[in-house]
Amino acid sequence: MNIAEAPQVLESRTRDRVLQAISEHGPVTAAALAEDLGLTSPAVRRHLENLVEARLIVDRELPPGHRGRGRPAKAFVLSEAGHQALESDYDHLATQALRFLAQESGEGAVRRFAEARVGELEQRYAAELAATGPQTAARVGVLVGALTRDGFAASARPVGEPSTGGPLTGIQLCQGHCPVQHAAREFPAFCDAETDAFSRLLGVHVQRLATLAHGDHVCTTFVPTPTSDTPAGDTPPKEGPTR
Structure with a gap:
């Protein structure tokens, strides 16, 4: 130099x-x-x-x-x-390939490809989460680490009680970067497959609130968790999950 x-x-x-x-x-x-x-x-x-x-x-x-x-x-x-x-230039190449796949074999083929791709990540993450135990908050922490390692720039924070006023709190899982954002913008099957995988990995029904592919500044997923499952030292704010 x-x-x-x-x-x-x-x-x-x-x-x-x-x-x-x-x-x-x-x-x-x-x-x-x-x-x-x-x-x-x-x-x-x-x-x-x-x-x-x-x-x-x-x-x-x-x-x-x-x-x-x-x-x-x-x-x-x-x-x-x-x-x-x-983003990588490979993302643009992938989008072109997905368009070709959709034209040749239909949207169902793209959906199956998205599920297979996310399934590979899910399989790798599953063992790590299983070793963590049943606590949802701890499993989210392990998932954040795995996602960040794979380039998703993930983070998580506790959020407050829903508007129903019940005892349920939650965790807001955020992904600041998506390696396939450009492709997911045109093919939302990637976002859907990822959300379903999060539900299976965490053992709860999660809700996708925002996505980079739809123009939001971060992908946001709400993970419900009982009050006793909130990480120690974290005091959820009063408001519920927001975009």
């Missing part, structure tokens, strides 16, 4: 780290990014400004309950261009 080029290379790598962190944790504030990445606030703000200018991220004003004192805080999420920047 040319010594004169080193600062630019390091700057580019740091920008990529910021973009990846927003993919994994968005909506996320500049302060949270600085803490998570071990960067100074001015450095994070500089990268955020560059990413906004490049139209790879967009900012959103946090709701009142999530702000500190002073002016309204902004949180950042990936834009459509940002998601595409993290």
Whole structure:
């Protein structure tokens, strides 16, 4: 590496780290990014400004309950261009292949392919989750780790009681990146197959609330869990699961 080029290379790598962190944790504030990445606030703000200018991220004003004192805080999420920047060219090739498969053999063939593909992931994850035990929250934690390992930038957080006022709480499972987002936009069978696999792996009926393929900034799945199953130290907020 040319010594004169080193600062630019390091700057580019740091920008990529910021973009990846927003993919994994968005909506996320500049302060949270600085803490998570071990960067100074001015450095994070500089990268955020560059990413906004490049139209790879967009900012959103946090709701009142999530702000500190002073002016309204902004949180950042990936834009459509940002998601595409993290996508592989193989995703576009896969979409072309799926169109050909649908034309030659019908939509049912695409659905069976999606189920087979997700089935391979499910089979690999099943042993890990089985070793975790029956507690839903613990199984979600293992699933998050497995999904992140496979490039889905997953995370989870507890959410509060549903509007019914019953004792049921839940966990919101999020995926900040989808390796097949472009294909899933045209072929929702991939999202459906994944949701069904989550239900089987976790042993509860999960509900898909949002998807990257439909234009949301993150894939969100609600996993119901009894109050006693909520991870220790986590206090669910009052509101129910939202998109």
